[in-house]
Amino acid sequence: MALAVFYTLTLAQAATLSRYPYLQNVASDQATVMWATLESGSGSVRYSLDQKTWRTVTARIRAFLPAQTGLVFTFYQYEADLSPLSPATDYYYQVLVDGAGIADGTGTIIQPIRFRTAGPGPFNYLAFGDSGINSTEQRTLAAMMMREPNVSLVVHTGDIAYLHGTFQEFQSNHSDIYGNSSPSLNGNMMRSLPFFLTPGNHEYYTPDWTLFPYLSLHSFPKEGVPAADANYYYSFDWSNAHFVSLDANLKESFEPNEQWKVRAVTPLTSAINGDGYMLKWLEQDLAGSRKFWRIVFFHQSPYAGGNNASDPAGKAFRDYIAPILDRHEVPLAMNGHEHSYQRSKPIRNHLAVAAGEGTVYITTGGGGYALYPLTPPSLVGDVSAYAEKVFHYMRVEVQPYQTTVRAIRIDGKEIDRLTLAPKPRVDAAVNAASFTPALSPGSLFSIFGRYLAADEGQAQSLPLPTQFPGMGVTLNGYPLPLLYVSSTQINAQLPFDMKGAATLRVTTSNGLSEIPVNIADVAPAIFVASTDQGQFPAVLHADGTLVSPSAPAKTGEVVLIFLTGLGQVNGQITCGQAAPASPPLTVTAQVQVEIGSGSRLSPEFAGLAPGFAGLYQVNVQVPPLAGGNHTLRIIAAGSSSNPVTLAVASASQ
Numbered sequence: 001m002a003l004a005v006f007y008t009l010t011l012a013q014a015a016t017l018s019r020y021p022y023l024q025n026v027a028s029d030q031a032t033v034m035w036a037t038l039e040s041g042s043g044s045v046r047y048s049l050d051q052k053t054w055r056t057v058t059a060r061i062r063a064f065l066p067a068q069t070g071l072v073f074t075f076y077q078y079e080a081d082l083s084p085l086s087p088a089t090d091y092y093y094q095v096l097v098d099g100a101g102i103a104d105g106t107g108t109i110i111q112p113i114r115f116r117t118a119g120p121g122p123f124n125y126l127a128f129g130d131s132g133i134n135s136t137e138q139r140t141l142a143a144m145m146m147r148e149p150n151v152s153l154v155v156h157t158g159d160i161a162y163l164h165g166t167f168q169e170f171q172s173n174h175s176d177i178y179g180n181s182s183p184s185l186n187g188n189m190m191r192s193l194p195f196f197l198t199p200g201n202h203e204y205y206t207p208d209w210t211l212f213p214y215l216s217l218h219s220f221p222k223e224g225v226p227a228a229d230a231n232y233y234y235s236f237d238w239s240n241a242h243f244v245s246l247d248a249n250l251k252e253s254f255e256p257n258e259q260w261k262v263r264a265v266t267p268l269t270s271a272i273n274g275d276g277y278m279l280k281w282l283e284q285d286l287a288g289s290r291k292f293w294r295i296v297f298f299h300q301s302p303y304a305g306g307n308n309a310s311d312p313a314g315k316a317f318r319d320y321i322a323p324i325l326d327r328h329e330v331p332l333a334m335n336g337h338e339h340s341y342q343r344s345k346p347i348r349n350h351l352a353v354a355a356g357e358g359t360v361y362i363t364t365g366g367g368g369y370a371l372y373p374l375t376p377p378s379l380v381g382d383v384s385a386y387a388e389k390v391f392h393y394m395r396v397e398v399q400p401y402q403t404t405v406r407a408i409r410i411d412g413k414e415i416d417r418l419t420l421a422p423k424p425r426v427d428a429a430v431n432a433a434s435f436t437p438a439l440s441p442g443s444l445f446s447i448f449g450r451y452l453a454a455d456e457g458q459a460q461s462l463p464l465p466t467q468f469p470g471m472g473v474t475l476n477g478y479p480l481p482l483l484y485v486s487s488t489q490i491n492a493q494l495p496f497d498m499k500g501a502a503t504l505r506v507t508t509s510n511g512l513s514e515i516p517v518n519i520a521d522v523a524p525a526i527f528v529a530s531t532d533q534g535q536f537p538a539v540l541h542a543d544g545t546l547v548s549p550s551a552p553a554k555t556g557e558v559v560l561i562f563l564t565g566l567g568q569v570n571g572q573i574t575c576g577q578a579a580p581a582s583p584p585l586t587v588t589a590q591v592q593v594e595i596g597s598g599s600r601l602s603p604e605f606a607g608l609a610p611g612f613a614g615l616y617q618v619n620v621q622v623p624p625l626a627g628g629n630h631t632l633r634i635i636a637a638g639s640s641s642n643p644v645t646l647a648v649a650s651a652s653q
């Protein structure tokens, strides 16, 4: 006991906390912990699943000098990355300086703090903006948000620290309000919930220091963002949602008396000028995501009415960013800048469209700074669905197939609610190997569209499942076996006993979508295998290795060609089942193999690949050929497959 008391006293004197520990960049496999002290020390974070077994990581330390911050003291900022972590898991962390815990402002050692990593399933997040002025309203809303149950993360739509985004203002108008540990104040959200921020214009009004407080005080996801723009914009995944934070600032839109010295040109300005990355990055980032929900947040308001309605940044957004959100069918966008709550109708091409289409823009700018009037009204057509000049925050509940957006007024009343439940939409059904519309019985095919499945899923065993959570696929009402599902693509198998015109239907919890398909007798198409050395046709040597220019086929050897689309088989098998091995099932169609311009060869075997569903295999002996590349085709019932290139060894090899 005596030792413990001594230990505590030592710790209390070890370092003076200037910023309480806060979480950044939490993902399914990692988290970053940051804090600051007035004295330099050796920082580390220990973390644990059960508070019994601990792992410790060293923190990076960075000194912030008065000349860089405008503060009268030097502070030391610590940053530690906790990785690898497990998804959807509770962890405890405790910050240490010189190996000991540190005390908060009341002299109490900060005890281990619990947080949870990202993972699958429903989750809730809070969103607000235009908050950082240390007003009564800001503090009231902060206290309300801290009482919100089951929250995973917080999105801030910018203008975090009025008036000039200084270090002092980030401390007094942001960290001290959402990250304060004093029981007499609100509590502390920032220690257990990651804040994902976006820069407002006021963040940019920082004086001419060498450090930009908005960037210096935070750690955001950096993956895929060019180094020159790191932290200005970023994206991350949480469950089945893909979040994107954009920097929507346009330097040209600022009043002449405002400082703007942290960056000569904003990411948006450079992108518009053609020498910046953000718009290209956004296009690629959204194209690369298979998440059901895509939620884009930024500061300036493209469609809301109010004091900033004529801000050139809003027009720049409409001209350059909104078309990208349109193209990628982003269902939900959130911004601030107008100090009010406003919800747009779903918008596409600047016009209101039907529910379930387009993008809903939520303006949440009532986080604490003085409110603005709602007029002039929305700028482009009649796109306003709801508007109220009110202090508020947002609670967003993300379910697999539905998202509910709620606006909570400062008096606790829910003033607006919107549920997004996008219906599935099938755009095309194509051969899984050739990506052409040619389909045939028993074959593998791919469905492309949007909102097809809430989550990515992969069949784990045979026979293949015919359903994934909340969704299924039928052909003329017959449930199809599924290999892979996602929001944008499904890979499935067709039945062996259906031909001709048919109706393909994808059904989810939100509705259904159908397209007509035509199933021919055969539709042969050879698969392509992707390897580190490049893409090669799925042709194997007898030992299972891939035929390639570095391992060419030899005259006389039997190679195994993998394809789909050879149609019906001799014998009974149900789609979705593993094909038998002894004996394997042969196809009914006549199959020939054409290598080079030579005559057509009869294969040794043409049938279902044993152990797989929907995969066909043709075994053929390589005829005498000159060394080099030869075109290979499979002909089934007179119908030719896609041509692929077969590497053949010269006689001396």
Ligand SMILES: [Fe+2]
Pocket: 159, 200, 201, 202, 299, 336, 337, 338
């Ligand atoms: Fe603003």
